[in-house]
Amino acid sequence: MKKFYSFALVLWLLVPLTNILLAQKPMGIKVTKPTVCYAHTADNPCYIAPPEEYLKWAGSTRTKTSNIEVTYNAGFTAEAIAAFDYALGIWESLIDSPVPIRIDAYWSSLSPNVLGGAIYTNAYANFPGAQKLNVFYPVALAEKITGRNLNGNNPDIFVQFNNNANWNFNPTNPSLPQGQFDLVSVVLHEIGHGLGFAGSFSISGSNGQVGLQGTGIPIIYDVPIENFAAENLIRIYSSPSVDLRSQITSENLFFNSATSSRPKLFAPSTFSGGSSISHLDEVTFNNTPSALMTPQIAPQERIHDPGIAWNMLKDMGWEMVRINHIKLSDTENIDGPYSVTASFQADNGIATNTVKLNYTLDGTTFTSITMNPTGLPNEFTASIPGTGVARQYGYYISVNDNAGREFVNPGKIVRKLQPELQNIFIFETGPDNKPPAISHSPKPFLLASETELELEARITDNIGIASAIVEYSINDVTQPNQTLILQAPQADSIYRRTLLFGSLNNGDVIKYRIVATDNSSNSNVRTAPATGFFTLNVVGLEPTQDSYTNNFNSPSNDFFGNGFSIVQPAGFNDQAIHSDHPYAEGNGQPNNELNLVYQLKIPIRVKAKEATIVFDEIVLVEPGQTGTVFGDEQFWDYVVVEGSKDGGITWTPVADGYDSRANSAWLTRYNSAITGNNSTAVGDPALFRTRTLDLQNKFDTNDEVVIRFRLFSDPFAAGWGWTIDNLKIQIDDTPPLVLHDHIDYLKDTEDELVIITKASDASGIKSLKIEYKVNNGTVSDIDFNVNPPASQYQFTLSGLAALSAGNVLEYRIVATDSVDNEGFFPPSGNFIKVPVINFGTPAATYANNFNSPSNDFVGNFFSIAQPNLFVDGAIHSEHFYPNGVGLDKTSSYSYMLTRPITISAANPLIRFDEIVVVEGHGVGVAFGSANFRDYVIVEGSKNGGNTWSRFLDGYDIVGGLSSWISAFSTGSNPNAGMFRNRTINMTANGNFQPGDQVIIRFRLFANETINGWGWAIDNLFIQDPITSVEQLNTGINIYPNPVTQQLLNIELENNTIGEIRIDLTTVQGQQLQTVSLNPSTEKTKHQLDLSGLPAGMYIITLNGRSGERVTKKIIKTQ
CATH class of the missing domain: 2.60.40.10 (Immunoglobulins)
Incomplete structure (x- = not known):
């Protein structure tokens, strides 16, 4: 047989093929990066009336040829919806599509200079009718071209509008007040982007690149873009490259297609993501009938006609010819002729003299034959002559519409750095020895409660299928063969048959195989599987139990399902339930959805109390759009635990499904490695988190419930998956x-x-x-x-x-x-x-640096200790301190000084260094409110501890050092460099007077929810010569800070308090330098040489002779 071989780009890889059509694998992708419309600052009175098509439609002289459905989310007023609907009417009067266009609209708070944003939610490539192959099309346009709904009930376009803009909602008044923006114009603009007026060219560092969301595959808008010299960017410039970056920011790009007259695009020298390339040039088109799709809309502009942008959209496919043709099958007839028939559906009519059949015998040279009418409406035919020998023939069909645009079937392959390549249909003649191809996914099991099995298979053959049957047996007893039924003759290759069983029992075994015979003279046969039979075990439920537990480290047959197994992947310490890693996308499955299920055979009888399901898990599945919740259309992939009271016929979620957003560590890991639309990030044991579910939320006491774990996967994106370990169902291991x-x-x-x-x-x-x-x-x-x-x-x-x-x-x-x-x-x-x-005799002062053992304090949950990262002793609460476990589920953890202090009139001060890492309060919440949450406080008692009053209000992490807040947020341990000084006047709030004899305590209050690291207290001085600290503090000048050179200057004014020691340490407390300065009535200066130290943060501590201490942070930048 004579063959010719063609070459085609698939995902931009060169692949040799014997049938170039099969190279173009259908592709889809979710799109998440919107374009934006910016607000111009200056008024620009301008009015462009709606197009003639709208005026005719509004006047009822033209039938609407499309339907746009909008979901208005919260915030839209009636007048905003009216303006939006007016804009819809304009687009509906222009568009011709058999598939409804669904828009999800949001009234949101956006940046002040942004009026709105939009994007198509999905894009598809290599679908039937696509004129450009290996090119993405926005979903609404792809659906128009194919005539089929590709997106289910999901929205096709996402739009959002700034709820803070100064909008005008009147769609018919041709003039606007100053400063107001026309909502109709902005809605028209954003829908235009959603219909396809948006490209994928972008800048990354010094390179320019093309490709939707990192795939390297362009969107249809990109394909005609060229520079001033008419060099097509995709064909001439490498991606990514510096040269392409120069082109993208050249201010000289154009859109070259059949009817759009090479309009200039917005390509500023500074690239603007979401704006550059995806708009018409502002200078060229402002104040013209085509101004709608420029990057900015000004106050007082009313532009109600897309202008030339509509021609551009039509050239992308919104005005097209659908060439309906069933590819010729192979044949054993070598003499021919071979009749090729096609029908044409055209939005703008066809030039009948341009209907051509183009065929080739060598893959290079084509012969064109004019196709003739068959007599049926819009149907034409022509024949390829036979050569009398067995060989391959290739062909394509072409036609021009009345606007002069050429349409072909199959389409043309867009290739980087090469001209477009015409794809072709190929058929072979001569003896056929090829058996049919069978694609079938068997079910992993069958429930005993099921009474039938629905089989589906894709069966294809180059000549055609003569017969397709199912041979099967039940418990090795042969049953009558069943014929598989072709679902749509000449339209697809899907065969189905339902096998009826009556009743099945646990342990029964179904065996079957599919046998297909082709139409050739040899009657070639293929079976699936190739040898033997598919085996389907019938699984029944075990006796009901009150509880269930499994750590999965021993063999178990308690579960069954698909896409899950009990394994120990690399990097894990033991076995657990794991989904496939990565799990499969829903592409190609029924309704483009895939459900992976793992079901427990043992029903659980729901308890009145402790009806919990507890397990450890890692969830790395595709996250939904920000703000979506379980059940929303854009929730994408998810995992869910479900229960059934009827043996698995119907299922109820025990709790709402969830995705990687359920834990920040999961989401961070999922997003840490993205290739195309998929996450390649891998789970590890550090990501395990515990989940607790309550069966009583959806079921009643004594219900017998079957439990299953389900992972739902939709098309175009997937991740590592789900793992479940240490499962406990109604296991009471919770202590009182x-x-x-x-x-x-x-x-x-x-x-x-x-x-x-x-x-x-x-x-x-x-x-x-x-x-x-x-x-x-x-x-x-x-x-x-x-x-x-x-x-x-x-x-x-x-x-x-x-x-x-x-x-x-x-x-x-x-x-x-x-x-x-x-x-x-x-x-x-x-x-x-x-x-x-025994409290003993009151003292006048107290001082303690806690570097020696002390029995001066009593209390639990506190101690004098030196934890890791600290350089000496201090008072420390427990780290982390317990949540409240008092009678009202709050607790006060106290450390009390047993030595009473007589308050001085002259120096009633308490001074100490502290670190406070406790849960903070909300904005505007006052101390004493129930919402103040955890806090620390210093209190005194005048009656031997019977009652207590505060020296100052309690406080928490709010207002503390940024390092405290960071430690709380990350759950990390503070260090010695995070101490801050606090000074308290014991008489300041009036609760105490000079002469009072007081017991002093430090108290940490905790509620029952969130806890933190706690409290540390060091260098405590009560009525010691603390005024010297104030003198020391106010007389210090340390500069420059940050240290930009290598020398740090320290100046002290009138140092009369005695010798001062200066310590330089790291933030972890490591001593670096020490120097002592003698007392002087003059200004004392000293320089520290930091040249040997790396850039970073350091601590300067000035220590007075009597225990005074002042701490300063410095930054060294080089």
């Missing part, structure tokens, strides 16, 4: 919650300790006790008489007067639930320490 307002000390005059506690658990409290010990002796316990439904209990430890100061009582509370889970107070399971104290 024990609440208590703990006691920090006992006065040596007190005889009893009253302990009040609350204990609760979903399964009920079985036992509750107090365990205690004295001076670390033997542990004793006291049991409460648990009496449901009571939850609060009280016990009094008496006879404590025998304890003297220095003795320590310790206690904890232990609760056990009905399944023997234990809960404690404190939650750590440690003991609360209650020292017996």
Whole structure:
């Protein structure tokens, strides 16, 4: 047989083919980068009337040839909708499309200089009727060309308008007040972009590039763009390249197509993303009938006609000829002739003398034959003569419309750095030895509750199919063959048949194969599978259980499904449920949707309490559009846990589905590696997060519910997928919650300790006790008489007067639930320490740098410690501090100085360094409000700790150092370089007076939700010579800061307080330099040489002789 070979670009890769048509694989992509329309600042009174087509349509002399449907989201007023509808009418009068165009419209807050934005939501390539191959078309245009809905019920165009713009909504008044923008004009403009008036040329660094969203594949708008010298950018300039960047910013680009008269495009020397190339040139077209699609719209401009932009859109395909033709099949007839027939549907008529059949015997030289009418409307035919030998023939059909545009079937392949290449249909003549091709995806299983199996297969053959049957058996008992039915003869190759079973049982086995025979003289046969049979196990449900748990580290047959398995991928520590990595896109599946399902065979009987599903998971699936929620059209891919009460016939989400946006770490990982539209990022164990679902949200007590995990995949984008581990369904491993307002000390005059506690658990409290010990002796316990439904209990430890100061009582509370889970107070399971104290004689001052052991303070959840990243000791709360576990689910964690202080009239100051990393309050929330959340506070008591008053309002992270806020946001640990000084006047708010004898405490308040690292307190000075600090602070001048050279200047005015030590440290506390300055009545100057240090942040600390300390941050830039 004589063959010729053609070459075609597919995704811009050179691929040899024997059938060039098959090279053009259909493609689709979601589009997310909108164009924008900017507001001009100066008024420009201008009115361009609607086109003649609209006037005829409005006057009822012309039938509407398209339908645009709009979803108006929140914010649109009735007058805004009326203006929008007026603009729709103009586009509907121009467009001819059999498929409705769906628009999703938003009334949003945009940048002040932006009036609106728009983009087509999807783009498609290599679909039937496309004139340019390996080129994307906006979805609405692709649907017009194919005559088919490609996008389901999803929107085709996304538009948004600035709700802060000064709009005029009157569509018919030809003049506007000064400063007002015509909404009709901007709506027309944005819909124009959505219809296809938007390109993909962009700038990345020093290079220019073309290709929709990094694919390298252009959009149809890009194809005719050329420079002043008529050099087509795609054919002449490499992408990416510096030369292409120069062209994109040359201010001299044009759109060259059949009827658009080479209009100049907006290509400014400074590239503007979303604006450059995708608009007409502002200078050329402003104040002309074609001004609508310029990059800016000014106040008082009313432009109600697309002008030349409509011709450009028509040349892209909005005015076209659809050539309907069924490709010739191969034939064993070598003599010919071979009749080629086509019908034509034209928006603007066809020139019948241009209807040509163009055929080739060698793939290079073509012979053109005029096609003649068949007698049927718009149908033409011609024949290719035979040669009498077995060989290949190639052909295409061409025609011109009445505007002079050429249309071909198949289309032309657009190639980078090469001319366009005409694609061709190919058929072969001669003896046929090729069996049919069968494409079929078998189901992974069949439920015992199912009574039928619907089979679908794509069966093709170069000659044609004579027969297609299903041979099958049930439990190895052969059943009668079933004939597969071709669904749309001469339109597709989809065959279907439903096998009816009656009843099936768990463990039954269905075996089947598909047998196809072609129309050749040899009756070539193909089977699927090639050998043997597809095996379909019938799966039934196991007996119902009250609970289920699985860590998947042992073999298990408890699940069945498709697209999931229990495996241990590289990088994971053990086995878990994993979807396919990556999971498949929905392209090519029924309705372009794919559902991967993993179902638990064991139904669960829903409990009245603790009806939870708990599991660890990683979700790296395509995120929906920002702001969308489960159920929205643009929610894209998602995962969901579902339940069924009828054995799997109908399903209900246990909770709303979710995607990678459900956790910031997932979203960051998903977006960290994007190729085309897909994420190539890979999951790892660090991404596991725990999810808890409640079956009681959707089901009732005693319902028997089947559980399944489902991953939904739509077309054009996918990611790594979903993994599920440590599954627990109605497993009660949650310990009881024990609440208590703990006691920090006992006065040596007190005889009893009253302990009040609350204990609760979903399964009920079985036992509750107090365990205690004295001076670390033997542990004793006291049991409460648990009496449901009571939850609060009280016990009094008496006879404590025998304890003297220095003795320590310790206690904890232990609760056990009905399944023997234990809960404690404190939650750590440690003991609360209650020292017996005597406040002693009041002092005038107190100072402590906490670098030596001290018994001056009492309290739990605080200690004097030196955590990692700190250079010496300080008071530290627990890191991280517990959420509130007091009786009202809040807690006060206190550290109290046991030495009373007599407040001085002359120097009533408390000074200390601190780090505060606790949950912050909202804007405008005052201290004392329930919404103030966590805080720290310094308080005093004048009556031996019976009642407390504040020295100042409580405070939190708000207003603190940026490093504190960063540590809270990231959950990281602070370091020694983050201390900040605080000075408190004990008499400032009037709660205390000079002469008062006060006990001082530091208290951290926590509610039950979000916690933080906590509080650190160092270098505490109470009524010490703290005024020297103020003197030291006000007399310091450190410059320059930032340090731009290598020398840091330190000046001190009138240093009369004594020797001062200057320390230079890293922010982590590492000592770098130390110098001492002697006292002087003159200005003291000193320079630190920083030349040996790298750029970064450093700490300068000035230490006075009496403990005064001032800390400054400096930045070194080089």
